[in-house]
Amino acid sequence: xxxxxxxxxxxxxxxxxxxxxxxxxxxxxxxxxxxxxxxxxxxxxxxxxxxxxxxxxxxxxxxxxxxxxxxxxxxxxxxxxxxxxxxxxxxxxxxxxxxxxxxxxxxxxxxxxxxxxxxxxxxxxxxxxxxxxxxxxxxxxxxxxxxxxxxxxxxxxxxxxxxxxxxxxxxxxxxxxxxxxxxxxxxxxxxxxxxxxxxxxxxxxxxxxxxxxxxxxxxxxxxxxxxx
Numbered sequence: 760x761x762x763x764x765x766x767x768x769x770x771x772x773x774x775x776x777x778x779x780x781x782x783x784x785x786x787x788x789x790x791x792x793x794x795x796x797x798x799x800x801x802x803x804x805x806x807x808x809x810x811x812x813x814x815x816x817x818x819x820x821x822x823x824x825x826x827x828x829x830x831x832x833x834x835x836x837x838x839x840x841x842x843x844x845x846x847x848x849x850x851x852x853x854x855x856x857x858x859x860x861x862x863x864x865x866x867x868x869x870x871x872x873x874x875x876x877x878x879x880x881x882x883x884x885x886x887x888x889x890x891x892x893x894x895x896x897x898x899x900x901x902x903x904x905x906x907x908x909x910x911x912x913x914x915x916x917x918x919x920x921x922x923x924x925x926x927x928x929x930x931x932x933x934x935x936x937x938x939x940x941x942x943x944x945x946x947x948x949x950x951x952x953x954x955x956x957x958x959x960x961x962x963x964x965x966x967x968x969x970x971x972x973x974x975x976x977x978x979x980x981x982x983x984x985x986x987x
Contacts, residue, residue: 760979762788763801765831765847767822771809772845775956779972780805783959786976791827798830801839803975806831808845808900808954818861818903819849828854840884840975841948845901848940848950857943857950858916859908865933869902873964875928876939876953880920883942884982885949887974894927895967897953904952906934906941919944924951 762780766773773790780788791798798804812821822828828850835841835856843851851857864870873896878889889895908916913936916922924940932952940951955968 760786760802760976761800762786763791763798763804764788765791765793765804765806765827767793767809767811767825769809769811769813770807770846772807772954772956773809776805776807776844779956779959779969783969784972784976793822793825793827795827796830798827798834798839801834802979803840803842804831804834806841806843806847806850807956808847811846811850814846814903817853818846819851819853822846822850823853832856835943835948838945838947840979842885842975843948843950844956845904845952845954848952849903851948851950856948857941858912859906859941861903862905862907862933863903864901864905864931866931869900870904870931871898871900872931873898874926874931874953876924877927878923879925880923880942882920883923883946883949883974884978885942885971885974886923887978888970889974895958895970896965897955897958897968898964899931899953900957901932901952904932904934906932906938906952908935915944916941923949924953
């Protein structure tokens, strides 16, 4: 399986993400510049966290204007896996690949700490390795992680089981319905605010995040074995 880690000016979590894929999963991975116009050779596209373009205008707005995003949209539309973490989630919202918007945290402060989240839907390529209802520890690190959508969109998210991850202990950022991560209707695009790439080794407090990356690989291998 071959991963692309998309890097914009201001991205800051690309090294951790790359390291997980290469050294924990032993999968092929490459950094992809924001000016790149093709992602055809990759099976999964990861947009890591950080503050692309310094969050100017609003998080993800300028990143969405870059050439690589046309390729990201093409990849998503073709059914390839697209995974946005933190700022990557915000970029996917700006791109219209996921519904809703991201607001400032309810306390108007940047929050960086471990948090408990619940796997609401394990029938996705990203949560394949979890049990439904499983609670995991994954840190958050953001100032604008307060997910919001209107009532009609929220109803659709619930009906389609697109709410994949939710906060269980304390909803620090104020996200509607405690939402921590959602997929698109088709299930091949995931955005989440917690950082699983920072929870891949018990030495640093938790290795729960590793199972998200393992889910991607297991699901891809099984789906391709079935189609072979």
